[in-house]
Amino acid sequence: MNRETGIGELFIQTQEDVRVYFHAPEDVPFINAESNYMKDIAIGESYEVIFNVVEIVNDNKVIQVPIHKRKCRYPWEVPASLKVHKFYSYSTCLVQCHADNHLKLCNCTHHHMPYYNKQGYCNIDGLRCLSDNVETLNRLHSRGSSKPGLDCDCYPSCTEPEYNVVLSQRVYNESSGFKIKLHSLPTSRFKRVVVKDNLDLVVSIGGAAGLFIGASLQTILEIIYLLYIRK
Numbered sequence: 001m002n003r004e005t006g007i008g009e010l011f012i013q014t015q016e017d018v019r020v021y022f023h024a025p026e027d028v029p030f031i032n033a034e035s036n037y038m039k040d041i042a043i044g045e046s047y048e049v050i051f052n053v054v055e056i057v058n059d060n061k062v063i064q065v066p067i068h069k070r071k072c073r074y075p076w077e078v079p080a081s082l083k084v085h086k087f088y089s090y091s092t093c094l095v096q097c098h099a100d101n102h103l104k105l106c107n108c109t110h111h112h113m114p115y116y117n118k119q120g121y122c123n124i125d126g127l128r129c130l131s132d133n134v135e136t137l138n139r140l141h142s143r144g145s146s147k148p149g150l151d152c153d154c155y156p157s158c159t160e161p162e163y164n165v166v167l168s169q170r171v172y173n174e175s176s177g178f179k180i181k182l183h184s185l186p187t188s189r190f191k192r193v194v195v196k197d198n199l200d201l202v203v204s205i206g207g208a209a210g211l212f213i214g215a216s217l218q219t220i221l222e223i224i225y226l227l228y229i230r231k
Contacts, residue, residue: 001182009181017042020178022049024160026075026089031098032140033091036165039178046173052183054162054190061194062158070192072158084114089157097152098137105133158192 001008012020021029021038029038039047067073075087084099085092095114102109106129108122122130130137139149166183 001185003185007182007185009179011177011179013175013177014041014043015176022051022163022180023091024089024157024163026087026157027091027160028085028089028095030091030094031138032094036168037163039168041176041178043176046171046175046177046179048167048169048171048179048181049165050167050181050183051163051165053186054164054188055186056159056161057189057191058158059191059193062192065194067155070158071155072192073155074158089160090154093154094140094152097150097154101137101150102130105137106130162190 017040019038019040021033023029023033023037039049041047062070063074067077073079073088075089078086078088081100082088082092082096084096099109099113102113102122103120106122106126108120108126108129110127110130111121113121135148136150139147140152141147141149171179
């Protein structure tokens with residue numbers, strides 16, 4: 001989809017009851033996805049979803065900032081704890097969080113989990129354990145909350161665009177399915193920039209020192225030379 005070809009649309013024809021998710025390229029479907037971004041379609045039903053996109057771009061210096069300061073991860077910045085997928089995104093991190101808590105509470109993982117724990121998939125007793133702990137395993141809560149749920153420490157993706165649903169409606173077609181299309185080509189963009197890097201900090205400190213005490217980097221080096229090296 002571009003200015004030459006115009007706005008595109010995608011129609012998925014269904015032959016049985018399905019649940020359809022739409023998300024960013026690096027994301028995956030997960031149980032805590034917002035209802036706006038998934039749709040249950042029964043045989044004989046057809047839905048249309050129209051959305052717009054706000055793109056996210058990053059300044060070249062952003063990747064030099066430590067992850068704990070910029071509060072996001074690039075898809076290739078995969079932590080050692082992420083085993084269910086090869087690339088990082090907020091959703092893959094949540095899937096890993098769910099899998100880890102399956103193991104913690106029931107000593108097995110659900111068989112619908114990605115290829116993570118094939119030898120430890122739950123048997124009937126394990127599935128009963130997951131069912132007994134569904135209030136904890138299927139919900140998320142913020143840190144410090146007393147409500148049942150998972151506390152998953154997951155950073156958002158640095159590159160994930162923002163999708164906003166403009167219209168979601170049932171339509172009448174001859175075949176069952178799901179149509180998704182853009183409302184318009186992207187017209188706005190968020191940009192993440194580094195206001196000051198280490199070099200800017202050094203320059204600022206030097207400027208402040210020169211303004212208030214009349215010192216410069218050359219003066220400081222001369223003092224060190226006179227006090228230590230010249231002796």
